Amino acid sequence: MFGGIDIGSRTVKIVVMENGEVRDFQVRNSGYDPYAQASELASELIKAYKPKRLVATGYGRHAFEVDFAHSVITEIKAHSLGARYLCPNCRTVIDVGGQDSKGISLNEKGRVINFRMNDRCAAGTGRFLEIMAKTLGFSIEEFGKEALSAEESVKINSMCTVFAESEVISLISRRVPLLSIALGVHKAIADRISSLIGRLNLSPDVVFTGGVANNICVHRLLERKLKQKILVPRHPEIVGAMGAAIEAGTA
């Protein structure tokens, strides 16, 4: 039995694997004390499954290593391992999480050969979507589906989360239909992600991971933009934690 934990900016994910199968997983909000959330989840898991090794990834990985984890790997390696496990022909990973977006190129053997990641700014990430959904009055779960049903969209020019929020508010006050704004927001995020990863060779199969991959509208817009079929696993948000568990099993 091997465990992987992904301590992200918005959620903590934990996965237990045995003989190459996922035995259990949990997702919890990071809240204001992600370390406490992660410790609690890890303690429960250790008690229930007694994993031989536990590997940590995500933002909180180093703080966590001290008390619980046997080793740490970066989100980039973790998502690559996870995506490759779910889709053995995967050559490109697009991971969009709470505050980071990444594009990763893999060689035939699944090794990372290049990657791109946003620096410092939360534009084009899950946090951006959350704030926009809230401003427009959608639940995060329904945001993508609703936006996809829009007949037209408006252009959102600002890429900065704070400025984009003001832009959205001024569109609302001009009585632009909410659905059109919602689709515009999704287009902005898809543009941002595709320009970030544009310099990579986007060889198939392309796998989309991270919480934002649950958003059907971002998924479809990226496919259109990149002219590629993009695969989304059933629980894209736990792919990083799965990768950490796989690392725990092989290290």
Place this chain on the structure above:
Amino acid sequence: MEDYHGMWAELGLDLERHDEFLEGLGPAYQEIYLNQEFRPKGMEYFDFTTSEIHGLRIKELLELKKKGHKIVGTFCVYVPEEIVMAARGVWVGVCGGSQFSIPDAERILPSNLCPLIKSAFGFMEAKTSPYYQVPDFFVGEATCDGKKKVWEIFGNYVPFYTMEIPNSKSYMGKRLWLDEVIKFKEKMERESGVSITPEELEEKIQLINRKRRTLARFFDLRKADPPPISGKDALLVSQIAYYDDPERFTTKVNVLCDELEEKVQKGMGVVKKGTPRIMISGCPFALPFWKLHHTVESSKAVVVCEESCVGTRYFTNPVDEGCPTLEDKFKAIADRYLKINCSCFTPNEERIEEIARYVRDFKVDGVILFTLQFCLTYSIECIKVQKALKRFNVPVLEIETDYGEQDVGQLQTRIEAFIEQIS
């Protein structure tokens, strides 16, 4: 340590804020430098010099000034040191490397400007560093747009002289530059009231060449696997080169090199043999910018070379020695400085050749192309460099950052992932 508050007060520093700046540096230095393992003993001198950089060194500069030597504050590797010295002047590099002074600069300058310029301007404007109070005058150079326009503003506060740098190394560019070198010599002679003699100039050419050869010897030792010195310590030596007395500096670097040579012979290093070797290539690392090196070396890798103004660009190519006439000597100086491959030139293919050579010589496993935020020329040149390095199959990571701490989380993830990739 001596109390220098009297000296700083006399220089007109904002004492309270200057104290605040120095207090921040101590713990950072402890964490980044003093906590390192297997440090060479020869680094003690550089630790001492760093701790006295606003103290003892300033005192020395003031004493030299009292004796009539002109103190010349410079911002760039193009300002010829040997000319300053031949006119009995003291050359001191004063670029800014701290976030501390940037809010002061942004009250006046646009915020979308490179942090190196903003930091220097902020220290000068808010009087939080003695390096902007001591010099008799400053020399800037018209390299990038940011610098050449900010020098105009600098001139409103302190005596300022600007050297023009050509846009290309063409025939006309070379003529323009030689002209600028001669004009600068005349400027130095006017300021100091000294006529530069061939003997004096030859002596200083040889002195600065000795400094360059010593730094080259120092960098050569980093080619060993494992390297006998950390990238952080090597960076500090390159940074101190801009501040210290050249004669003393050269002696101390040679002492350090003797120690390192012995370590290399015994196969001793600061990391295990086979540790991933990183070259950082691009913008300068003004003191106290250590963030990038610290992040790399906290991620199970070691920095073995800096292709940077604070690095190889400072010491490659000595000036031809023994040229017969004064005129020939100035020509030799102009030739040497124009061989520095800064991204402000177009085209700049020589830089790419240089990088490829270092990748081979220093047995580099991965290159970090480092750009200070808003440094357009280095940032755009990354595209060409990256393409060239791809031909050599060298993994590349592009990093754009500034002096702030807000991106250390992301920086750490990207650098760690890069090291996972090349390990």
